Amino acid sequence: MDMSPYRDLFVSEARSHLSLFSELIVRLEDIPGDTAAIDELFRHAHSLKGMAATMGYEQVVEIAHLMEDQLSRVRSGEFRLLPPFADLLLAGGDTLSRLVDLIESTSDAVEDTAGLIERLAAFDPFAEAQPQVHADPPQESVETSASASHQFRQTDSFKSIRIKTETLDHLVNITGELITIQHRLAGSIRAADAAECREPLHQLTALLRALRDEVFKARMLPFAFIAERFPRLVRDLARRQGKEVHFQIEGKEIELDRGILEEIAEPIVHILRNAVDHGLETADERVMAGKPFGGTITLTVRRDKDHVEIIIADDGRGMDPGILKSKAIEKRLITPEQAVHMTPQEAYQLICVPGFSTAATITDISGRGVGMDAVHEAVHALAGVLSIQSQCGQGSRFIMRLPIKVSIIHALIVQSGPFEIAFPLNVVTRTVELKRSDIREESGQSFVILEKTRMPVRSLRLALNLPATSGTEGIMLPALVCDVGGTLVAFSVDRISGQQEIFVRPLRTPLSHLYGISGATITGDGRVLFVADINALNRG
Amino acid sequence: MSRTVMIVDDSLFMRKILRGILAEKGFIVSAEAASGIEAMRNLHTSHPDIILLDIILPDSNGLDLLESMISACPNSKIVVCSAIGQPLVIRKALDLGAKAFIQKPFTPEKVTEVLEGLEE
Numbered sequence: 001m002d003m004s005p006y007r008d009l010f011v012s013e014a015r016s017h018l019s020l021f022s023e024l025i026v027r028l029e030d031i032p033g034d035t036a037a038i039d040e041l042f043r044h045a046h047s048l049k050g051m052a053a054t055m056g057y058e059q060v061v062e063i064a065h066l067m068e069d070q071l072s073r074v075r076s077g078e079f080r081l082l083p084p085f086a087d088l089l090l091a092g093g094d095t096l097s098r099l100v101d102l103i104e105s106t107s108d109a110v111e112d113t114a115g116l117i118e119r120l121a122a123f124d125p126f127a128e129a130q131p132q133v134h135a136d137p138p139q140e141s142v143e144t145s146a147s148a149s150h151q152f153r154q155t156d157s158f159k160s161i162r163i164k165t166e167t168l169d170h171l172v173n174i175t176g177e178l179i180t181i182q183h184r185l186a187g188s189i190r191a192a193d194a195a196e197c198r199e200p201l202h203q204l205t206a207l208l209r210a211l212r213d214e215v216f217k218a219r220m221l222p223f224a225f226i227a228e229r230f231p232r233l234v235r236d237l238a239r240r241q242g243k244e245v246h247f248q249i250e251g252k253e254i255e256l257d258r259g260i261l262e263e264i265a266e267p268i269v270h271i272l273r274n275a276v277d278h279g280l281e282t283a284d285e286r287v288m289a290g291k292p293f294g295g296t297i298t299l300t301v302r303r304d305k306d307h308v309e310i311i312i313a314d315d316g317r318g319m320d321p322g323i324l325k326s327k328a329i330e331k332r333l334i335t336p337e338q339a340v341h342m343t344p345q346e347a348y349q350l351i352c353v354p355g356f357s358t359a360a361t362i363t364d365i366s367g368r369g370v371g372m373d374a375v376h377e378a379v380h381a382l383a384g385v386l387s388i389q390s391q392c393g394q395g396s397r398f399i400m401r402l403p404i405k406v407s408i409i410h411a412l413i414v415q416s417g418p419f420e421i422a423f424p425l426n427v428v429t430r431t432v433e434l435k436r437s438d439i440r441e442e443s444g445q446s447f448v449i450l451e452k453t454r455m456p457v458r459s460l461r462l463a464l465n466l467p468a469t470s471g472t473e474g475i476m477l478p479a480l481v482c483d484v485g486g487t488l489v490a491f492s493v494d495r496i497s498g499q500q501e502i503f504v505r506p507l508r509t510p511l512s513h514l515y516g517i518s519g520a521t522i523t524g525d526g527r528v529l530f531v532a533d534i535n536a537l538n539r540g
Numbered sequence: 541m542s543r544t545v546m547i548v549d550d551s552l553f554m555r556k557i558l559r560g561i562l563a564e565k566g567f568i569v570s571a572e573a574a575s576g577i578e579a580m581r582n583l584h585t586s587h588p589d590i591i592l593l594d595i596i597l598p599d600s601n602g603l604d605l606l607e608s609m610i611s612a613c614p615n616s617k618i619v620v621c622s623a624i625g626q627p628l629v630i631r632k633a634l635d636l637g638a639k640a641f642i643q644k645p646f647t648p649e650k651v652t653e654v655l656e657g658l659e660e
Contacts, residue, residue, distance in 0.1 A: 001648045006557055015554045050623050051553050053645030362632055 003055050010055050010349040011104045012162070018100065019228045022093045025086050026231040030246070032080045041089075048096070060099050066120035067092050067251045075283070077274060079125035088123055092116060105492040163218070165258060170269040171215045175208070176503035180522055182208055198363055216405050219259065223301045224252040228263040230272060237276040244283060244294035245276060248479075251301030256308055257405050262400065264310065267375040271312045271398045274298065274372070279316035279396055281368045289393065291315070306403050307426065319388075321347035331355060335444045340509050341454070345486040348388035348396075349478070352485075353375035353539075376485075380535050381518060383409055383424050383504070387486045401426075411502050412480060413529065414493040417466040418530045422502055422521065423491075427483055427534050431496055448490065455481070457490045463516055465535045491537065504531055545655070548579040548605075549621065558592060561648040567655065572658035574575050576600030582614050591656060592642070597621040604633055610654055612639045617658050621646075641658040 023038050023046045053059035067089060074081050081089075089298060095116050105196055114327040127463035189197045225484065237247040256264075274282070280286075280295035287293060300311045321344040323341040328334045328350045334342075339420050350356055379386040384402035403409065412431070438448050441455055446457040457479065461468055479490040502521040507514065517532035545567050548554050552574070559569050571586040573579035576599050581593075591609060595602030602620070609618060621632040622642045630641050640654050 001561070003557075004561075006553060009553045012552055013551060040598075043598070046596060046623060048549055048645040051551060054557060364646070 004213075006055065007106075008306050010099055010341060011050055012050055014051065014060075014100045014103075017048045018093050020044055020228065022090055023091050023228050025081070027091070028081045029086050029235065030085065032082070035075075038071070038075050038081070041123070042068060042075055045071060052351065053159070057099070057103060059111065061095060061098055062117060063092055063099075063120065066117060070120065070123055074121075081471065082125075082524045083470065085125060085150075085529065086120060088238075090510065092120060101191065106381075120195065120337065165262075167473065168215075168219050168258070171402050173217070174217050175212050176505075177504060178208055216257065219257050220255040220262055220404075222252060222260045223254050223261070224258060225258070226261050226268075227252050227299070230268070230299060233269060233452060234272055234276060237273060241276060242282070243276065243280055245280065246294055246296045247294070247299070249299045249301075251303075251328050254301045254303050254308060255404070258405075260402055263378060263382055264400065267378045267400070268299070270314065270372070270375050272299070275312060275314040275316065277395075278366050282318050282365040285317075287463065303404075306404055308404055310400040311397060313397040318392045318394050318396055319348060319390040320392050321349070324350045324496060326349065328353070328356060330384075335443070338445075344390075345387070348390055349386070349485045349487075376535065380533055383426065383518075385427065385483065385485060409502060409504055409531075410499065411531065412459070412499055413497045414478075415478065415495040415497055416460040416464060416493050420527065421460065421465075421493075422500070422529050422531045423480055423482065425499070429481045429483055432479050432481055432490065434479050434490065434492060436475050436477055439477075450490070453488070455488050455490050457492055458538060460491050461536070463491075466516075482538075484534055487540050489534075491534070502529065502531070544588045545590045546567045546571040546573065546579070546582060546586060546616075547592045548573045548576075548597070549592070549594040550596075551594075554594065558651065561651050562655075563565050564648070565652045565655075576605045578604075579605065580608060580612065583609060583616070587613060588616055589660060591616050591618045593618055593620050593638075595620050595626070595633065599643070603629070603636060606633055606636050608640060619654060619658070634651060 022040060024044070026092065028034055028037050028041070029307050029498055045064050045519050049061055049064035049068060052058075052064060070506040071086070071089075073079060074085075079085070095111065095113055098111050102111060138412065145207055154157040159321075161437050182201075182536045186205070189201055230249060231247055234245055234247040280297070281289065281291075284294050284297065293318055295314060297312065297314045300313070302309050302311070321342070324347045325334070325342060329336055329339055333350065333353050335357075343515060350371045350467070352375070355370075356373070376386050379402070382402055384400055387401070389400045390396040410425040412425055413426050414421050414423060432450065434448055434457065439446050442449070446459075448455050449455070459468070477492045478493045478494075480496070481488055481490050504521055507520055511517075512519075514530075516533055516537045517530045518536075519531040521529050521531065543566070545562055547562075547569060549555050549558070555572050559572070561599075562569055564604050565588075567618050571582040573582050574608050576597050576627065579591075579593075588642075591613075593602065593606060593609070593626045595606075602622075605645055606618060606620070609616065618637070620630065620638045621644060622629060622633075622641060623644045633641065642651060
């Protein structure tokens with residue numbers, strides 16, 4: 001029988017088993033007596049073995065078989081799943097993942113599994129420190145509560161199919177084009193005053209709206225889709241740092257657009273790394289500070305209307321705004337005068353400024369990944385907002401506020417010189433008219449006092465390197481008050497033209513290097529409209 | 541002759557392979573189920589002649605499920621699928637009323653041999 005038609009299915013199902021497998025091991029380290037989880041772990045190894053045997057993948061069979069054997073000893077209560085055994089199982093899972101990758105690529109490359117097989121076969125739990133094994137059998141109480149929370153695994157069903165992200169992207173693009181054309185058509189029909197076209201146009205609009213909603217729904221995935229690897233990551237980092245960390249994820253079931261999920265995974269990884277590496281103190285420091293021995297990191301996902309907030313909080317040492325400011329002055333990122341006027345909120349944002357963190361301050365672990373400036377960029381590229389809260393000695397919170405859906409946003413359209421610029425409505429707090437005479441200057445910065453608060457004013461023309469206005473305009477200057485990472489900034493513009501739903505397209509190189517612009521859209525009458533990146537604009 | 545089959549296995553991969561083998565030999569796969577709950581629900585609507593039952597399922601003890609299936613649908617012949625190394629489970633399943641068993645990993649020939657053996 002030709003098995004090749006089943007290879008893709010094998011690969012995707014094997015991956016799902018392996019990712020659940022690693023997730024369960026990490027969970028079992030926290031609750032070693034969770035017998036339901038041990039059973040499930042066993043079942044994953046067992047299913048994988050059966051599938052691989054059917055396909056004739058001998059290496060996979062052998063490793064899965066040895067893992068299953070050792071797990072059956074845990075299952076029978078012979079020994080408990082402690083870190084040395086968990087490490088071995090995780091290494092086994094990693095090797096199996098690499099084997100599955102090779103199977104998928106149909107490559108002739110070979111994975112050397114001899115060492116792992118030997119370690120698995122020879123594993124002796126009693127040779128390593130396994131305290132009170134027999135004295136402390138799996139706890140019944142834990143089992144009950146764990147099995148209640150341990151719902152049935154989601155199984156494949158004929159009610160769902162797999163679709164390539166690419167196909168979904170095409171669908172979104174086509175839908176976006178359709179909506180653009182519909183706006184143009186509506187304009188022409190209005191201009192021609194063609195009454196007989198109104199009713200079909202009305203229906204077309206309604207259908208396109210329904211189509212757009214369905215296409216977006218098809219792109220939604222639960223946060224769990226990317227969350228599976230986080231517990232393992234935190235565990236491994238903590239082990240390497242010799243720190244004890246309790247890690248919790250809440251809100252895994254909340255759905256986001258898969259494009260956003262794919263883009264946000266790396267920034268989350270970086271924040272988690274920072275939290276383990278820099279945020280949490282060592283056990284000794286914690287005890288000295290009167291805190292519990294182990295640190296806690298929580299990753300919370302919650303829905304807030306058409307936005308999702310991803311919050312990563314630690315109970316570590318927190319950040320000192322004073323130290324951040326003096327470091328930024330030292331690096332000439334800000335002037336001492338600017339530092340004086342900075343709120344703590346603004347000071348925390350300094351860690352996102354490119355060039356703030358240097359090799360001297362970054363350890364091996366976080367240094368290799370993206371910096372906070374890249375995290376910041378990534379969040380903004382998704383039309384999101386990153387805010388940072390911290391309290392010295394108490395810990396830090398990183399809050400990423402993201403739209404649930406990509407691509408179509410509500411925007412305020414403004415005119416600046418020859419350009420039309422769209423400001424995502426989620427960053428605009430309100431629009432105001434500023435009196436030119438109220439705008440003051442201090443150490444090269446413009447500001448106004450609005451409702452007793454000192455608010456920086458930035459001219460969109462200057463930010464975009466356009467010539468300043470001739471000064472003959474009226475005494476009032478329209479401005480958008482925007483929330484830039486927790487700080488309100490007023491952007492003065494030539495004219496506010498209106499509000500519109502726009503389909504944002506990312507710019508590709510070389511246009512992606514355009515300063516202050518995060519994307520573009522084509523309007524109903526075919527003009528190009530740029531989408532503002534307010535963070536870049538604010539940096540000036 | 542009995543020809544309709546329900547496949548109960550939590551692995552989509554396994555169900556597809558079994559479906560492929562059975563289709564080639566002229567069996568009609570009238571239903572598939574990925575869990576015990578789904579299996580019981582489908583049993584009432586499809587009344588298959590043969591049930592291929594994987595004994596390890598995420599939501600139920602395979603032996604309990606076997607008993608429920610026999611009492612719900614006594615005319616269906618149940619064939620238990622299980623991996624090597626579980627003689628006790630197989631013995632128990634046969635005692636409870638399973639008609640035969642197939643060990644995983646199986647060959648297409650083995651599957652057809654067992655299913656055709658049922659019809660005699």
